[in-house]
Amino acid sequence: MDDSHIQLAHGNGGRYMRELIEQVFAARLGTVDPSLDAAPVQMDGKRLMLTTDGFTVQPLEFPGGSIGSLAVHGTVNDLAVSGAVPRHLTLAAMIEEGLEIALLQRIVADFARAASEAGVTVVAGDTKVLRRGEGGGVYLAVTGIGEAWPGVHLGMSQIRAGDRVLVSGPVGDHGTAVLLAREQFGLRGDLQSDSASVLPLAQSIWALPGLRFMRDPTRGGLATVAHEIARATGYRVALDQPAIPVRDQVGAICDMLGYDPCFLACEGRVVAVVAAAEADAALACWRSLPQGADAAIIGEIRAASPLVTLATGLGGERVLQELEDDPLPRIC
């Protein structure tokens, strides 16, 4: 791998991206903590959370959403899983010359609708137009600000051995849906991206005393969140494969492609780490929401070497390696 120039792999959510951020960005921007979804900021005594995200998904429109709705959901979700109620967004649009305006209007309408549903207002923005060929249709950059919910202090440092790992619904929907839309395999079926605001899910368990940590699994999927936890805590994340919810269609397509749904992006799911005693309660909270109907307890944190393992259900345990290079670039 060429070490002197940026590769596509540097953006794919795996090891290369992590190293790029550590070595180029975090090293120079001392105050940035790349392990957080949203950063706490103190302003006039109020605890606020701040986050920013870029969106480059291809194709721009896909079953279940578009770059517009995705941009809202992705940003809002980072705030929600950090324990903040999203309040305001900014929107910077970099638009390629030649893009159909009707398409742009649909995208912005999606953005507006998603923002309204999530209860956030768009307060600032910017537009640029890039020459034909210099941009992928449109890129969006969104900054979100939210109010930290009082008494909610989440973080990987809270995680203890014995804690349980939960996921709010089937994994890999977004990655698979986008791939299908990109490749037009001509498959029948109604697989949609799961792109949605996870604020209801997050809010439903914020108050739970045993809640340690939440993250929305986007690039690199569930497995990458598990690796982030293992790396930060030094604990083993032991997942139970049969317990991980995966839609039949997603499973079948991944089988055919040779992909593992655990590594594919979600855009409307939450992974939570909860103390063992509260895990069932957390699960019940989620299951009571339509968004969390398929929520499941999928694993546990163990005091052992920091690997991510997958119990295969055949009596063995497999080690899940950190993603080196996501097979699907430009997924969000």
Add this chain to the structure above:
Amino acid sequence: MAAQRWLLDGRVQGVGFRPFVHRLATGVGVSGTVRNLGSKVEIIVRGEPAQLALLQDNILHHAPPLARPHWLSCEDWPHHIDAGFAILASAPDSEIAAGVPPDCFTCPDCLAELADERNRRYRYPFINCTQCGPRYTIIRGLPYDRSATTMASFALCPRCLTEYLDPADRRFHAEPLACPDCGPQLSWRAADDSRSPRESAQGEAALASAVAAIRDGRIIAVKGVGGYHLMCDALQPETLRRLRQRKQRQHKPFALMCPWQGADGLDGVRKLAELTDVEAGWLTDPVRPLLWLNRRPDSGLPDELAPGLASVGVMLPYSPLHQLLLQACDRPLVATSANRSGEPVVFDNADAEQRLTDIADGWLHHDRIILRPAEDSVWRRAGQHAMIIRAGRGMAPLEFRLPFRLSAPLLALGGQLKVTVALGFDDRLVVSPHLGDMDSPPALDLLTDTVVSLQQLYAVRASLLVSDAHPDYATSRWAAGSGLPVVRIWHHHAHASALALEHPDVRQWLTFVWDGSGLGNDGSLWGGESLLGRPGNWQRIASVRPFCLPGGERAAREPWRCAAALHWQAGLHWPDVGDDGALLHDIWQRRINSPASSSVGRLFDAAAVMLGGMRKTTFEGQAALWLEQQAMEGGQVTELPWLRGESGIKALDWAPLLGMLADASRPVAERAAGFHASLVDAVLRQAEAQCRQHAGLVVGLAGGVFQNRWLVEGIVAGLQAKGIPFRLAGRLPVNDGGLAAGQIVEAGSLEHG
């Protein structure tokens, strides 16, 4: 009169060397001493020059059968030497050397005592002497002394102590020495037994319980020398089905242990399998390997033992315990590695009970600690040659001399499957036994433990690691995370260099490296490469016409993808692709997760499916094994052209095989044979062409595809007929078990380039 100091290394510890020297020296009439010095042996002698010469000659040429002495130095000794000959206490040595003996099967003398009612070790399952018994698996460190083995916790009783100290006794300085009074004991625990270990059956009663369980059709875990085996009656289909279900092992064959029967012990084996003379010799070798044989049609063995396959893996009892067990059961028993599927063999008592809790109905434990696991060694005949499929108990640690001196110690980690670890220092190379596939947490733990343990055993600290170039192998990740600098070696270069290690006299090779897959330096998956050159300087001069494998890694376990890939690459339609064919074709066409491959292993998979073999496999090599067994005499050669590729590398075109394989008017057996014959022919033609171009070229075969007897025998016969020199691997496996050794050779050769 002359006085000298001699130093020897090699395998001179744990093999009865000091008592042997003592006997010789007193017989010849010289004075002096012998002692272990670190991992060397130091002999100080005073005598007439003729006596010294006689002594030297005998030491070198008549050493005990397990010893492999290597003369290091001989210098004059100016100091006083007492009269008489004595064995001195061992002393440490700052210099590094090798010489850890492998574990050995029970010698004939011990076997006789085991069966002799009047002997105090009658029916004692841990009988051993200087010529046999456990070594590598129980040695903590060198110099080899009882205190440095796991037998240290068993204090010798007065009778054993007497034997231990008597130079005339066969058990003089037999470090694992034991007897029923002071040594390890058997104990039995049934799965539903809640009694504490102290209360469970011991000794003979334990053995009897184990035998009863086996007779009853149960599956038991038996602690041997290198780990536990799961054992059960091989003749009860219901038991076999249960074992398959519990081990989640659908098709992979189970190994058999046969009781010693008849004058040469092999009568039992002969009832079950075809046995040539050379194979008979291998079965009774002190290594006691597991040997792949062809099942006899009238063997009476249930199909569940090896579903759909004609081969059977057989070994003779390899320890006194197994000897007693098989004698009592008086029938062949399954003896398969005790592990959960994919994990390394279990070798600790508590671990065995915990990990095998849903698999074993009972445990036959003992209390001699196994420090390092060692799986059974597996061999297979090709012609008159013994192919090493797996190097384990009785063979490892494998020790080699390098053709150069390393400037700093290296540790190589192998690949992903069938992993071994290799340590290189000075001009020595040591290879661990087979550790297994690296995708489970216990496997990674074993990898770490072996890395530490091997370095500790040889008192070497590696400052540089060597791993495969593939970044996603667990071993590569391990190396990258270790904090030490890592050298990456291309997979197929390592294979070729492993073979070169065994034949240091060869100056220039044409080595065919054929395997399932390994990362090539052009980013594609190689597996059908012709490498010209030598370690440190391999040139890829030919390959196999590349084809894209839809689904990437999935293709390795789903042969139907390989058949589809070949057809589509050749612009053909494959009628048997099935319902998912359209989607797979789309994926293939758009190159989504469809890496390019030049693997011969995948050609085998494709051919197997086309001839009616399985579309998905449950163990590595299953399709190729099936295909090999379909082949009967009389296959026709389809001449495969060599296409001129870009960058001057010729590519073997497999496309003409597709038509031949699809021709349903010819029997499967004939087409399977034709497939093999065509590949043999391609190798021979290329070998001939290259030998014309390069004088002194020697042909080599490396990579897991060359575990195929048809291929190897065909190629060997052809090369011999053409008078082309060739070499085969004889100590290391050609599969990925040989990678670590090859990685050291390649890394060292590059350094000395």
